[in-house]
Amino acid sequence: MTTPKPRHLETPTETTERERCEQWTDQLFRTSPMVRFMAKHLSLLDCNPLSPFPSASASSSSTSCSSCSSTNPAPAPASAPGQQPKLVIAPCPPSIAGGFSPSLPNEPTSHSSILLCSNRIFSKSHLEDTLSHEMVHWFDHCRFLVDWSNLRHHACSEIRAASLSGDCGFAREFKRRNYAFKLQHQNCVKRRAVLSILANPACNGDKQKAERTVDEVFESCFGDTRPFDEVNNPRLNFKATDEAVY
Incomplete structure (x- = not known):
């Protein structure tokens, strides 16, 4: 999966695109029935997309918003230093808008991640469809192995x-x-x-x-x-x- 560029190396355009994607993602996890529903059902399978990896190198990109409940999860607080988020926002090649990176065979299915391509997402509704698409993949990965x-x-x-x-x-x-x-x-x-x-x-x-x-x-x-x-x-x-x- 694409690795986020360190923020101090971003161009002004890349910074604007990343921040816009982060803002839309934050809003969708608070207001989108589809995204909230999928987040809830992923959490029921112990695959909460908003919890960071338990131990990983620090990531330069994260999403955050209001706190969540066990039955209607909303985005968790931003990852602490040394924690890598499972929602990765980064620039991508022109052919893709997002992607799903499944966990390795010897890892829990919760150790998967979603890529959101900040330079290929053109509206909040586009992001909603893209995020929902990848969350269905994650549901299948967790539910059906x-x-x-x-x-x-x-x-x-x-x-x-x-x-x-x-x-x-x-x-x-x-x-x-x-x-x-x-x-x-x-x-x-x-x-x-x-x-x-x-x-x-x-x-x-x-x-x-x-x-x-x-x-x-x-x-x-x-x-x-x-x-x-x-x-x-x-x-x-x-x-x-x-x-x-x-």
Whole structure:
């Protein structure tokens, strides 16, 4: 995962972008139903995205806001010196807006992290969709012990993340100039999942293999909306259930 640049080496533009992303992240963890819901369900799986790593080298980037409760977590205070946050805000290559870095096989699943690309996030709603997408990956990693080198596992999580996060909402698709109405959501989910699978080294850049893998698992994974009851633009209007994570 991208390592944050030391703050004293940031350009003025990089500082502005990082601070803007930090502010939006702070606001989303306090006000976004989707982000707060996912944070709650990650915490129920002992994968609180707002707690720092227990022992790690100091990080130059962190997020913070108000205190939290056990049932409705909001961002924890900024990491103390010597603690590395699990939400990493840093500049990235042009092709990505965020990423999920899973824990190593011998580590707890809570030792994962999310990357938010400060130079590729263009609005708070864009950040909300990106953060939600990566939090679905983390939920899958903690709940189902995903093997990310297994293309079927990876494809299933990508399908769920694209479908549940708002990444394939009509507004986002309109900006991408994808205007179809029939099966628009499903087609977007497949397309986004294939693009992600192509980046998996196990796929070897084979587009046909990526498409075949996505098709093989699509029906079951698209229908799996945990921790939500159903998909109905979850960012704005969703029906959720606490029992889904148990």
